[in-house]
Amino acid sequence: MSKIELNKEMIQNYSKxxxxxxxxxxxxxxxxxxxxxxxxxxxxxxxxxQEQIADxxxxxxxxxxxxWSKYLRNNKKHWNNLDVDALFDLQDGTNLEKDVSNxxxxxxxxxxxxxxxxxxxxxxxxxxxxxxxxxxxxxxLNIPHSTVRWxxxxxxxxxxxxxxxxxxxxxxxxxxIIAGHDGYTCPEYNQCELGSDRLVDNICLACxxxxxxxxxxxxxxxxxAGYLENHIKRLVYMDYLRVxxxxxxxxxxxxITLRHKVLASKYQYGNIGPYAKRIYEAFIKRYDRIKAINFxxxxxxxxxxxxxxxxxxxNTLYSNSIIAVLSKNNVTLTRPKRKDGSEHWVYAALxxxxxxxxxxxxxxxxxxxxxxxxxxxxxxxxxxLGNSALQLDSYVTHWRNFEEPDLSxxxxxxxxxxxxxxPNEFDKLLMVRKAEQGYIKIVDGKxxxxxxxxxxxEFEELDQIFQEIYAxxxxxxxxxxxEKYSIMFGKExxxxxxxxxxxxxxxxxxxxxxxxxxxxxxxxxCYPINEEAKRLCTVVWRNx
Numbered sequence: 333m334s335k336i337e338l339n340k341e342m343i344q345n346y347s348k349x350x351x352x353x354x355x356x357x358x359x360x361x362x363x364x365x366x367x368x369x370x371x372x373x374x375x376x377x378x379x380x381x382q383e384q385i386a387d388x389x390x391x392x393x394x395x396x397x398x399x400w401s402k403y404l405r406n407n408k409k410h411w412n413n414l415d416v417d418a419l420f421d422l423q424d425g426t427n428l429e430k431d432v433s434n435x436x437x438x439x440x441x442x443x444x445x446x447x448x449x450x451x452x453x454x455x456x457x458x459x460x461x462x463x464x465x466x467x468x469x470x471x472x473l474n475i476p477h478s479t480v481r482w483x484x485x486x487x488x489x490x491x492x493x494x495x496x497x498x499x500x501x502x503x504x505x506x507x508x509i510i511a512g513h514d515g516y517t518c519p520e521y522n523q524c525e526l527g528s529d530r531l532v533d534n535i536c537l538a539c540x541x542x543x544x545x546x547x548x549x550x551x552x553x554x555x556x557a558g559y560l561e562n563h564i565k566r567l568v569y570m571d572y573l574r575v576x577x578x579x580x581x582x583x584x585x586x587x588i589t590l591r592h593k594v595l596a597s598k599y600q601y602g603n604i605g606p607y608a609k610r611i612y613e614a615f616i617k618r619y620d621r622i623k624a625i626n627f628x629x630x631x632x633x634x635x636x637x638x639x640x641x642x643x644x645x646x647n648t649l650y651s652n653s654i655i656a657v658l659s660k661n662n663v664t665l666t667r668p669k670r671k672d673g674s675e676h677w678v679y680a681a682l683x684x685x686x687x688x689x690x691x692x693x694x695x696x697x698x699x700x701x702x703x704x705x706x707x708x709x710x711x712x713x714x715x716x717l718g719n720s721a722l723q724l725d726s727y728v729t730h731w732r733n734f735e736e737p738d739l740s741x742x743x744x745x746x747x748x749x750x751x752x753x754x755p756n757e758f759d760k761l762l763m764v765r766k767a768e769q770g771y772i773k774i775v776d777g778k779x780x781x782x783x784x785x786x787x788x789x790e791f792e793e794l795d796q797i798f799q800e801i802y803a804x805x806x807x808x809x810x811x812x813x814x815e816k817y818s819i820m821f822g823k824e825x826x827x828x829x830x831x832x833x834x835x836x837x838x839x840x841x842x843x844x845x846x847x848x849x850x851x852x853x854x855x856x857x858c859y860p861i862n863e864e865a866k867r868l869c870t871v872v873w874r875n876x
Contacts, residue, residue: 338376346392347372353396371399449546449557452487459484506553508683509533509587514836515667515676524566526680531555532563536583537682539573541828543580570670572678585678586829586837590687594694595824597702599817600846605854607813608847611649612856614801615642622797627790628746628781635858639848640784640871643724645798646844647710652802653810654839657818660811663835677836703727705849707842715739718788718876724869726845728860741765742872745772745779750787755779770867786873794873810843817841 350371355364375395385391448456451473458464458472466484470477511527525532531553538544538552546564550557564581567573573581615622615638622641623630629637658665667675688699707726714720719739741762748755748763755763755777763779766772772779786794822838829837848869851857860868 338372338379343372346375350392350396354400357400367399367403370403371396374399448487450561452483452547453557455480455483456487506530506534507537509536510681510683512679513676514679516674517676518670518672518674521566521570521670521672521674523678524563524570524572526572526678529563531559532567535560535563535567536572536585536680537587539581540583540587541826543576543582545580549581570672571668582828584830584833585680586825586833588679588681588837590682590684591691591693592821592824593681593706594691594698594702596817596821596841597705597846598694598698599820600705600841600843601698601701601850603813603816604843604846604850607809607843608850608854609856610805610809611642611646611801611847612851614804615645618797618800622794625786625790625793627787627794628749628785629783632782632784633864636860636864636868637784638857639860639868641794642848643710643844643869644722644871645801646847647712647722648798649802649805649807650810650842650844653808653814656808656811657814657839660815665832665836665839668832677833701846701849701853704853705846707845710842710844713739714875717743718874719743719872720875721870721872723871724845724848726848726869728865729868738766738769738771739872742771742781742785743874746781746785746787749779749781770863771870783867784871786871788874788876791873791875813843814839814841 347368350368351364354367354371355361358364358367375392378391378395379385382391454473455469458469459466464472466480467477470480473480508530509527511523511533513523517523526536527533534553535549538549544552546557546560549564550560553560564573568575568581571584574584576582619634619638622637623634667677669675694702704727707724709725711723711725712720713723717740719742721739744759744762745766747753748759753759763772763774766779767774770782772782774780818838818841821841822834825834825837848857852859
């Protein structure tokens with residue numbers, strides 16, 4: 333039987349992983365490159381002595397560990413602690429197969445000790461490295477001698493079990509969570525950096541649907557337990573992890589996958605049409621009356637105005653409908669109170685940039701509709717000075733932010749227009765800034781509003797028309813829509829998620845997002861041009 337040769341394909345598959353391994357050990361690019369070359373040379377030599385290899389990944393990892401251990405032996409002569417290598421009767425490298433095996437055991441022992449929880453690490457170091465007796469360890473830790481003996485037996489069992497497991501360090505790929513919240517958070521804890529710290533993300537993913545000890549989490553993530561302890565403590569404090577069955581942790585919130593998101597869009601794509609048509613028809617037969625209010629922006633394109641004011645009605649209809657559904661089902665949704673003083677639901681989604689390229693469950697039309705109709709939020713804003721606004725952030729609005737201070741600035745510009753004032757120097761700077769943002773344009777030195785803007789009397793007149801629409805459509809017109817969605821989506825939420833979390837997520841459908849896109853896709857509304865997009869779906873009004 334022919335021997336195995338190191339070919340170009342193998343080099344391409346493993347060179348990057350080997351480089352990551354060596355750089356993680358040396359933290360020096362030159363040393364890492366030299367060490368990578370040495371690993372490839374040893375790999376080539378070792379492969380020629382093999383006729384078949386059942387686990388090539390494990391074999392490569394073995395060579396990496398051997399080469400790194402040999403590098404340390406040749407370049408670091410002195411150690412500040414007891415050298416675990418002394419436990420093994422290693423040769424000088426002439427017997428590569430045996431030397432590799434011994435070095436792998438040594439490396440795995442170091443790793444397994446790092447996976448131990450703090451108390452077990454301390455006992456291991458004192459008993460095995462510092463040669464203290466169990467009585468001395470008990471005195472130093474202020475625990476009974478019999479407890480130390482019990483821990484030592486437990487430690488040996490853990491190390492033995494861990495040493496028998498296959499090492500998969502080269503194949504582990506961390507995942508990413510996209511996180512947000514419904515409610516408010518406190519800056520000190522800031523959701524434990526969920527969504528911004530990959531280690532926090534992967535702790536929660538490791539415990540999702542599982543009950544794991546600290547050691548099991550460390551081994552799953554191939555991260556020393558010392559790096560996990562503080563994160564886990566904070567996650568438990570915030571109730572993002574909960575403790576079950578003795579020192580075991582499980583994730584306490586729902587993690588949405590991209591499939592879940594597209595599944596929701598499929599439901600909306602197939603069901604939103606009749607609701608969208610009724611709302612559109614209710615607006616069309618009243619549009620002349622709406623325009624006759626003569627608000628600032630009433631002379632803008634009709635479709636542009638409808639993109640802005642339809643969400644005012646649909647958002648109210650949705651709010652009334654969700655209240656009706658929860659009442660019918662005897663459900664009260666209260667945001668969870670966190671120990672840091674915040675109150676919020678966790679919104680977490682698993683990031684996966686490969687799903688849409690490989691999935692076969694959903695049609696091209698569903699995928700396109702999902703990508704177009706995805707929105708970050710509908711924002712209802714007020715600045716306490718009598719200025720209010722609604723803004724829908726979406727695909728066509730380029731996910732822009734419309735901050736509250738802008739409301740008072742727009743109010744000042746509205747005063748200039750309505751009172752036909754001559755702008756002062758400060759006003760001129762303000763106008764330039766608002767023009768750059770696209771909310772106004774300047775004609776002959778005077779501002780012109782490019783979004784619907786209502787004074788208090790004008791908005792009261794508009795609201796009277798809205799009340800007619802609510803009476804015609806039914807104030808809770810989305811109730812059956814929400815209930816049917818909850819039945820469909822509720823089946824997708826795992827049983828290990830708490831009842832409160834399940835209830836919150838199964839009713840979390842937002843038809844007001846998708847109505848505008850359904851109308852545009854069915855030629856009842858026009859999609860905006862680029863110049864309109866950045867100010868689309870924004871309406872501002874005075875309420876005092």
